[in-house]
Amino acid sequence: MNTWSLVPMLxxxxxxxxxxxxxxxASxxxxxxxxxxxARALAxxxxxxxxRLSVREAAELVGVEAGAIESRLPCAA
Structure with a gap:
């Protein structure tokens, strides 16, 4: 399933x-x-x-990899 389709519902x-x-x-x-x-990782x-969602559940909902949620490193400029 394309998780981007969930964003409007969220x-x-x-x-x-x-x-x-x-x-x-914002995303x-x-x-x-x-x-x-x-921005999706922040969400x-x-x-x-x-x-209280698991990292995996949240990642699937917002459409990013679980590692993006666990990492707080900003994007390279």
Missing amino acids: LVDPAVPEEARLALH LLLSDACRARE GRVLVQRR
Whole structure:
């Protein structure tokens, strides 16, 4: 399944924390793929922290690899 199809549903789901929704929305607006991926990873970290999802579950929901959620290294400039 293409996880990008889940992003619009997550944007309107009241169970998703506001910070995660904002990061997902930003990821749709960014033209820089690296920054968009980092915004989705941030949303995934919020879901892990606030909704108690596993890293793998959150990664599948937001459309990034689990390693992107676990790593906090910024994109190279």
